[in-house]
Amino acid sequence: MEGCAITSAPSSDPRCNHRIRAREVRVIADDGSQVGIIPTSEALRMAQEKGLDLVEVAPNAEPPVCRIMDFGRFKYQQQKKVQEARKKATTVQLKEIKVRPKTDEHDYQTKLKHIRRFLEDGDRCKVTVFFRGREIVHKDRGQVILARVVVDLGELAKVEQEPRTEGRMMTMLLAPQVKKPIAPV
Template identity: 50%
Template structure:
């Protein structure tokens, strides 16, 4: 910016966005001073560097606004967990399914954990049947990211919104 520009010649763009051509840095600084604005180096990698006449305070404010807006639009995908049991009741399943619908609408992934206790470990096929039902119920709004798999005493599946 202004006196910090070390290049002997610069490509100048005025405050209206019009290209003024290649000129000595001192002449570009004079032009910026006449306009009552700052000379800011926009592209330093090109030869000669591109400099623009603009109000630096306003420029910084606009850049901060753009960054804040980009951060606001950015959605962090969370992993929500739904815990089930192999012998879940119909109404309980519907409540869990409703919660999963809400998570998918918010754009979050859902980890479905099916926990086995005691003798239930002898029948992992019941768990697989339940997870296949979950998969079928949500196939139009979610895709399987992590197929049903047994991990210790629990069976896990991860679904992501389409």
């Protein structure tokens, strides 16, 4: 009964109890059965007798549909649904790894390990080869490095964007490979 606070500011919450403006409402009881179309004052009295709130669930209907329920519990359940939806929504991030045409073998393996970890976490990865000074003359070395990354990652990644040159850098975008479930035989 105390669940519906009276505030002057309009909120996104449904109207309840004395905030319902309609003269007549279609009432649904707390057990889900339809009571019918009755005056709002009668519906409020029914809700108060049960120690519950009268909540307007369909304000645009003619007449508005109201339900007898515990408004506090209703708001709590709505908040839980929103939290569950947020929890299930995963955000895919774009990670970037930078290498140079003269990157040593050990450094390359370390960078590859980082790329592998990003892809296993479900993130996309941008591999960038930076050219400094006269290194830009040897673009083929950058393409060799990017091709080697694709070969070394094998079935773990798919190329989302082919290698392309932008100024003094060559970039390629990798996405995690979607694993298909094995069909039962």
